[in-house]
Amino acid sequence: DAKTTQPTSMDCAEGRAANLPCNHSTISGNEYVYWYRQIHSQGPQYIIHGLKNNETNEMASLIITEDRKSSTLILPHATLRDTAVYYCIVRPPEGTSYDKVIFGPGTSLSVIP
Amino acid sequence: ETGVTQTPRHLVMGMTNKKSLKCEQHLGHNAMYWYKQSAKKPLELMFVYNFKEQTENNSVPSRFSPECPNSSHLFLHLHTLQPEDSALYLCASSQDLIVGDEQFFGPGTRLTVL
Numbered sequence: 001d002a003k004t005t006q007p008t009s010m011d012c013a014e015g016r017a018a019n020l021p022c023n024h025s026t027i028s029g030n031e032y033v034y035w036y037r038q039i040h041s042q043g044p045q046y047i048i049h050g051l052k053n054n055e056t057n058e059m060a061s062l063i064i065t066e067d068r069k070s071s072t073l074i075l076p077h078a079t080l081r082d083t084a085v086y087y088c089i090v091r092p093p094e095g096t097s098y099d100k101v102i103f104g105p106g107t108s109l110s111v112i113p
Numbered sequence: 114e115t116g117v118t119q120t121p122r123h124l125v126m127g128m129t130n131k132k133s134l135k136c137e138q139h140l141g142h143n144a145m146y147w148y149k150q151s152a153k154k155p156l157e158l159m160f161v162y163n164f165k166e167q168t169e170n171n172s173v174p175s176r177f178s179p180e181c182p183n184s185s186h187l188f189l190h191l192h193t194l195q196p197e198d199s200a201l202y203l204c205a206s207s208q209d210l211i212v213g214d215e216q217f218f219g220p221g222t223r224l225t226v227l
Contacts, residue, residue, distance in 0.1 A: 034215075043117075043203050043218030044156070087156075103156035 003090045009108040018075040022088030025069040032091040037084040116140040117219035125225045134189040136204030145187040148203040194226045
């Protein structure tokens with residue numbers, strides 16, 4: 001089973017911030033939180049990752065709670081091209097078997113004009 | 114352009130056919146992966162290769178046979194598949210098999226088994 005839970009779907013108005021939550025209450029201290037997205041009929045695309053501190057790049061911001069049990073991906077100004085399924089996954093620490101990398105069903109984000 | 118290419122993009126095959134999926138990465142990465150994505154299901158990791166050596170076989174049936182002749186190329190040989198094997202097969206690569214390496218995915222091969 002995936003180690004994360006996300007809402008099945010969300011809507012966001014174009015130009016507004018999209019805030020996608022993810023719960024990972026069983027995360028261990030050395031596991032990273034990764035976000036990918038998959039636009040219809042394409043392969044997944046890496047967005048951002050973090051361990052403890054909040055992270056920001058040209059695509060998004062990642063806010064991780066102090067207890068690390070949840071996080072939020074923020075797309076600051078959503079566009080129609082951001083419509084996709086967003087996956088929050090927990091990456092195992094170095095040396096762990098890679099079959100522990102599990103993608104959940106993700107959140108289907110629809111950006112509405 | 115992700116630097117990871119897959120061919121063919123679409124494939125239709127019968128249950129008695131033998132076909133191969135090809136993945137190529139031009140990123141200088143050392144690790145490559147095969148994933149399966151069935152309709153309305155999450156991505157499932159199938160195989161992992163690091164420096165051409167298979168490091169993970171996630172309980173995949175033997176009708177799927179991977180091959181990694183070098184760090185840039187990865188194949189998935191298919192034989193006697195079942196209709197339930199119809200799915201999107203995705204290849205990915207990363208610099209190494211360490212935490213912090215992002216995976217770059219190819220566009221996938223849409224496979225239909227009749």
